[in-house]
Amino acid sequence: MRNSLIERISIHEAGHAVAALVFGIPVVSVTIEHQPHLHRGRYRAPPDLALECLVTLCLAGPEAEREFCGPITDNSDRVDYQMACEYVARQLNPLQIGAEFSGYRDAAQRLVPFAICTPPYFRARGRPVAA
């Protein structure tokens, strides 16, 4: 798969956006210009779900990029992994981090293709929704 940089960035940010929609995390804005990012709104999930939702949201961008564009070779996933690690490290002890992080990455891998291909996150013409 060969995609232009702007296509990769769009798919990456769409991955974050669909994860936010699935988890009910408010999206203030999503941009692919200058510093591409999703700006989420204030989010209060039940305490037992908040960590999973936020970490999966972080990892959904890189997973969307991998799923639809192929391996990431330019470290475009670095910031997302760093943020996900910070969320995990705040709430888990070092012995829990590896297993839990792996589970969140698996959740993001499963969520992205499902959410992008499932109404209402999918437009009629077959293009992922990029808010």
Ligand SMILES: [Zn+2]
């Ligand atoms: Zn990202």
